Amino acid sequence: MPAIRANPLPNEWWRGAAIYQVYVRSFADGNGDGVGDLAGVRSRLRHLADLGVDALWFNPWYPSPMADGGYDVTDYRSIDPAFGTLAEAEKLIAEALDLGIRTIIDIVPNHVSDTHRWFRQALAAPPGSPERARFWFRPGRGEHGELPPNDWPSQFGGSAWSRVAEPDGTPGEWYLHRFASQQPDLNWEHPEVRAEHEDVLRFWFDRGAAGVRIDSAAEVVKDPALPDFDPEHDPHPYLDRDELHDIYRSWRRLADSYPQPRALIGEVWLPDPERFARYLRPDELHTAFNFGFLACPWDAERLRESITTTLAVHAPVGAPATWVLANHDITRTVTRYGRADTGFDFATKGHGIPTDLALGTRRARAAALLSLALPGSVYLYQGEELGLPEVEDIPADRIEDPMYHRTGGADPGRDGCRVPLPWSGTVSPYGFSAEPVTGEPWLPQPDGWAGLSVAAQSGAPDSMLTLYRTALRLRRAEPGLGDGPMSWLDAGPRVLAFARGSGADGPGFTCVVNLSGAPVPLPAHTAVLLASGPLDGGALPPDTAVWLRTT
Ligand code: NOJ
Numbered sequence: 001m002p003a004i005r006a007n008p009l010p011n012e013w014w015r016g017a018a019i020y021q022v023y024v025r026s027f028a029d030g031n032g033d034g035v036g037d038l039a040g041v042r043s044r045l046r047h048l049a050d051l052g053v054d055a056l057w058f059n060p061w062y063p064s065p066m067a068d069g070g071y072d073v074t075d076y077r078s079i080d081p082a083f084g085t086l087a088e089a090e091k092l093i094a095e096a097l098d099l100g101i102r103t104i105i106d107i108v109p110n111h112v113s114d115t116h117r118w119f120r121q122a123l124a125a126p127p128g129s130p131e132r133a134r135f136w137f138r139p140g141r142g143e144h145g146e147l148p149p150n151d152w153p154s155q156f157g158g159s160a161w162s163r164v165a166e167p168d169g170t171p172g173e174w175y176l177h178r179f180a181s182q183q184p185d186l187n188w189e190h191p192e193v194r195a196e197h198e199d200v201l202r203f204w205f206d207r208g209a210a211g212v213r214i215d216s217a218a219e220v221v222k223d224p225a226l227p228d229f230d231p232e233h234d235p236h237p238y239l240d241r242d243e244l245h246d247i248y249r250s251w252r253r254l255a256d257s258y259p260q261p262r263a264l265i266g267e268v269w270l271p272d273p274e275r276f277a278r279y280l281r282p283d284e285l286h287t288a289f290n291f292g293f294l295a296c297p298w299d300a301e302r303l304r305e306s307i308t309t310t311l312a313v314h315a316p317v318g319a320p321a322t323w324v325l326a327n328h329d330i331t332r333t334v335t336r337y338g339r340a341d342t343g344f345d346f347a348t349k350g351h352g353i354p355t356d357l358a359l360g361t362r363r364a365r366a367a368a369l370l371s372l373a374l375p376g377s378v379y380l381y382q383g384e385e386l387g388l389p390e391v392e393d394i395p396a397d398r399i400e401d402p403m404y405h406r407t408g409g410a411d412p413g414r415d416g417c418r419v420p421l422p423w424s425g426t427v428s429p430y431g432f433s434a435e436p437v438t439g440e441p442w443l444p445q446p447d448g449w450a451g452l453s454v455a456a457q458s459g460a461p462d463s464m465l466t467l468y469r470t471a472l473r474l475r476r477a478e479p480g481l482g483d484g485p486m487s488w489l490d491a492g493p494r495v496l497a498f499a500r501g502s503g504a505d506g507p508g509f510t511c512v513v514n515l516s517g518a519p520v521p522l523p524a525h526t527a528v529l530l531a532s533g534p535l536d537g538g539a540l541p542p543d544t545a546v547w548l549r550t551t
Contacts, residue, residue, distance in 0.1 A: 011260055011261055012483075013054060013055070013102065013210075013263075014055075014211065014263040014265070014286055014287055014320070014377055015287075015320040015376070015377065015482070015483040016320065016376065016377055016481070016482025016483035016484075017054040017055050017102075017377045017378075017482075018052065018053045018054050018055075018372070018377070018378050018380065018472055018475065019053065019054065019055045019056070019057055019104065019377060019378070019379050019380070020048060020051065020053040020055070020056050020057070020379075020380050020382065021056075021057045021059070021327060021328070021379060021380065021381045021382055022041060022056050022057065022058050022059070022382055023036075023059045023069075023328050023381075023382055023418055024036050024037065024038065024040075024041065024058055024059060024061050024070075024083050025059075025069070025070070025082075025083075025418070025420075025442060026382070026418050026419060026420040026421060026432075026441075026442075026443070027040060027041055027044070027382055027420075027421060028040030028041060028043060028044045028421065028423065028432060028434075029420070029429070029432055029433040029434060029441075030042070030043055030434050031434065032433045032434050032435060032436050032437045032438050032439070033082075033433070033438055033439040034429070034433060034437075034438075034439030034440050034441050034442050035082050035083075035439070035442050036083075036420060036432070037082065037083045037084050038061070038079065038083050038084035038085075038088045038089060038092050039084060039088065039434075040434070041056075041092060042088070042091065042092050042095060043434070044423075045092075045095055045096055045099055045101070046099075047454060048096075048099075048101060049099040049100070049101065050469065051385060051465075051468060051469055051472060052469060052472030052473050052475075052476060053101060053380065053472065054100070054101065054102065055101060055102040055103065055104055055210065055211070056096060056101055056102070056103055056104065057104040057105075057106065057213050057265075057379070058103065058104070058105055058106060059071075059106050059328060060073055060106045060108060060215075061079055061080060061083050061089065061105070061106075062074065062075055062076055062077075062078060062079065062080060063075045063078050063079070063080045063081070064080055064113055065113060065115055065182065066400070067113065067114075067180050067182035067183065067402060068156075068179060068180050068182070068183060068401075068402050069328070069400070069401070069414075069418070071108055071111075071179070071183065071215060072111070072112070072113035072114070072115075072180065072182050072183045073108050073112055073113055073116065074112075074113045074115045074116050075116070075117075076107070076108075076200040076203075077200065077203050089207070090207055090208070093207060093208040093209065094208065097208065102210035102211070103208065103209050103210055104209065104210060104211040104212060104213055104263070104265065105204050105209045105211075105212055105213070106212070106213045106215060107197070107200065107201065107204075107212045107213070107214055107215065108215040108216075109186070109188075109197050109214065109215065109216075109217075109220050110178065110179075110185055110186065110215060110216040110219055110220045111177065111178070111179060111183040111184055111185045111186060111216075112183070112184060112186060113182060113183065114181070114182045114183070114184055115182075118131070118134050118135075119135065119184050122134065122135055122137065122175075122184075123164060123167075124167055125167075126166070126167070127139070127166075127172065127173050132173070133187065133190055134186060134187055134190050134192060134193055135175055135176070135184050135185065135186060135187055136175060136176035136184075136185055136187055136222065136226065137164075137173045137174070137175050138161075138173060138174055138175075138176075138226060139173055139174070140161075140163060140173070140174050144171075145163075145171070145172075145173075145174075146163075146171075148160075148161035148163075148174055149161060149174050149176075149226060150226050150227065150228050150229070151228045151229055152176070152178070152226075152228075152229055152237070152238065154177060154178060154179060154180070154181075154406065155178055155179055156179055156180050156402045156403045156406040156407070157403070157406035157407035157408075157410075157411065158406050160176055160177055160178050161174040161175065161176055161177070162174060162175060162177060162181040176222070176226070178216075178219060178238065179216075179402070180402040180406065182402075185222070186220075187222075188220050188221050188222075188243075188247065189224055194247065194250070198250065198251070198254055201251060201254055201255070201262075202254065205254075205255070205258055205262050209262065210260075210262060210263060211255075211262050211263030211264065211265055211286075212262070212263075212264060212265065213265045213266075213267060214248075214264060214265065214266050214267060214285070215267050216267060217244075217248075217266035217267050217268050217279065217285070217288070218239060218240045218244065218266070218268045218269065218270055218279070219238060219239055220244060220247065221238075221241040221243045221244050221247070222237060222238045222241075223235070223237040223238070223241070225237075239270075240270055240275055244279075245278065245279070245281075245284060248264065248266075248279065248284040248285055249283050249284055251264055251285075252264060252283050252284055252285070253283075255286075263286045263287065264284075264285040264286050264287075265285065265286065265287050265288065265289070265322075266279050266280075266285045266287070266288035266289070267288070267289055268285075268288040268289065268291075269291050273292060273309050273310070273313045274313055276288065276292075276313065277313040277314060277316070277317050277319070278317075280314065280317045280319035281317050282317065282318055282319075285319075286319065286320075287319055287320055287321075287322050287376075287377060288319075288322065289322055289324050289327075289379065290310055290321060290322045290323060290324055291324070292306050292309070292310065293306045293307070293310060293323055293324065293371075294324045294325060294326070294327075294330065294344060295343055295344040295345065296343060297341065297342040297343035298337050298342035298363050298367070298515065298543075299342070299515065300493070300494040300495060300496055300513075300515040300516070301494075303370075303496060303515070304488075304496055307374060307496075308488075311375065311486075314376075320375070320376040320377055320483050321374065321375060321376035321377075322376055322377050322378070322379060323371035323372075323374050323376060323377070323378045323379070324371075324378075324379040325364075325367055325368070325371055325379075325381075325384065326381045326384055326417070327379070327381045328381065328414065328417060328418055329414050329417075330344055330381075330414075330417060331344060331349065331390050331416070331417060332383070332384075332388055332389050332390040332416070332417045333360070333364040333367065333384060334357055334360040334361045334363075334364045334387050334388070334389050335355050335357065335360055335389045335390035335392075336355075336360065336390075337359070337360040337361075337363035337364050337367065338355035338356040338357050338358070338359045338360025338361070338363070339353050339354065339355045339356075339360070340353075340354075341353075342363070346411075349411060349412060350412065351392065351412045352392060355389075357389055359543065360389075361387050361464070362532075362533055362543045362544070363543045364384075364387060364464075365387075365464065365467055365532035365533060365544075365545070366513055366514075366532045366533070366543055366544055366545035367545075368384075368464075368467060368468060368471060368532065368545075369467075369471060369511065369513070369530065369531075369532045369545035369546070369547060370496065370511065370513050370545055372471050372472070372475050372481070373475075373481060373498075373500060373509075373511035373547060374486065375482070375483060375484055375485065375486050375500070376482075376483060377482075377483075380468070381417075382421060383417075383419075383421055384468075385464060385465050385468040385469075386421065386422070386452050386453075386454065386457060386464055386465055387452065387463075387464035388417075388419070388421075388422075388449075388452060390416040390417055391415075391416045391417075391419045391443075391444075391445075391446055392412070392416055393446070394415055394416060394419075394443060394444060395444070396409065398415075398443060398444055399413055399415050400415060400442075400443075401413030401414045401415045401418075415443055418443060419441075419443045419444070419445055419446075420432040420441040420442070420443060420445055421454075422445065422449040422450070422452055422453035422454070423453055423454045423455065424453050424454065424455035424456075425450065425453065425455075426450040427447075427450070428440070428441060428444070428445040428447075428449075429441050429445065430445060430449055430450070430453050431453065431454075431455065432445070467530075467532060470530055471530055471547075474529055474530055474547065478500075478509055478529075479501065479506045479507075480499075480500035480501025480502075480506055480507075480508075480509045481500055481509065484500065484501065484502070485500070485501065485502055486498045486499065486500050487499050487503075489510065489523065491512055491520065491523060492516070492520060493516065494514075494515045494516035494517075495512065495513065495514050495515065495516060495520050495540075496511075496512070496513040496515065497510060497511070497512040497513075497523065498510070498511055499550065507549055507550075507551055508549065508550030508551035509529075509547065509548070509549065509550065510523060510525065510547070510548045510550050511545065511546070511547055511548075512540055512545065512546050512548065513544075513545040514540045514541065514542055514543065514544055514545070515542075515543070516542060517542050518542060519536050519539035519540060519541050519542065520539060520540050521538060521539055521540075522535070522538055522539065522540055522546065522548065523548070523550075524550065525548035525549060525550050526549045526550060526551065527548070527549040528546060528547075528548060528549075529547040529548060529549055530546070530547045531544060531545070531546040531547075532544050532545045532546070
């Protein structure tokens, strides 16, 4: 069994944790039907322990028609039968904890599935009924109510409104859905909506969940007047509204009421870092994903600026920063970093943008050492540790993502980063599905992934998996890493260099990342702890990162 980090602040484990994101459908398939499941995760816990992560964040595992990969939840207190049972989830939480790994579940407060009992009741009830008051039902505009109540767009393309047929079959009211039409938005003005979610939090905390990742956390509250969107008008009608903070204060009281306080982790996409940090005030969320860093291009000045701003806005609220390179919504890192435009933007996601995977992989390796050396916690999305590329040739009839379908294919969607993991073997399903295999993987795996499998990379000194395993082991052992201070060092233009630790005690640790086009000399050091690629004598080659012992 791997050593469990002796944490001086066990209740604040999230401050420096390495958290691995499990997209259950694509992680490991324990019953051979082609869909990942909890049995698969349980059978691979050893891989996660050997990797050296502190916690797992599971994407939604609840019963769902999967109109949006499980972010359309039918029942928040159960497990989708394709994934397993509640008893199995409880076992998984306990088994992971035995290996020193905590569990974070995904809570989706903005919307439910259109199959959720509340929405079915709302459809069966008349306009103006209490059942409809939990959602945003409104009459349409236009002479016959044939136009949506306002001009808000769905984030997945098209209007954010769909019209229902009333129980008597006539065209009726419209309901709001900021995502797919199968995901009606809840009305957070309604006391039952608040009470229900707090009860769901308790349900999972009582079952040992150590934290929750809060989906679309800054979008939950709407202006009840539902006005047309006016870019000049502040506050925004559906983003970052002040009323949200009261909800999260209440959640924080609930999380803190447990003897081992539970962590609240927000999915907060906001362009303004100061507004972002407001969610992290001491009585609100514990941490939130740092999407500014994730979206940042592979450019030294932009990254330096992102890191500096991140630390500057977190300091006053006392929250730890997070470092994220990818997740289940984002183009795979090795593909993105090999393109001419290395940043990430949903608006410019395209099909078949040329990429140099060797270059992208080199940069992804360097980015891994960069993010694992920065102060705070770090998130690792399954498959990043294998260096999986984006799969860009999924046949149209196999694509499930509503982002693809609602834009008529203009947006390639997110399935390309959700392809089932390769574990072993030379052909699909690459060990993803346990024997006997009765179904093919729910998304097709490419030919040519044999060399990327866990088995192929285990023990291979230059593999991405070995890099991550080594880096996570060092990160655990290194007193200056995780939460704590850092200071920038001057290493020349287009080079990021920083020291970790207070400098007063413990060994010196420096991370250097070369984003320039030429080798740079290594600063004074006593040992090289780890490098993301071969060093060039005493120099650090381009697109390479190194961890150095300095005293
Ligand atoms: C953010 C999630 O990460 C994404 O996958 C999902 O589609 C939307 N929220 C809607 O729930």
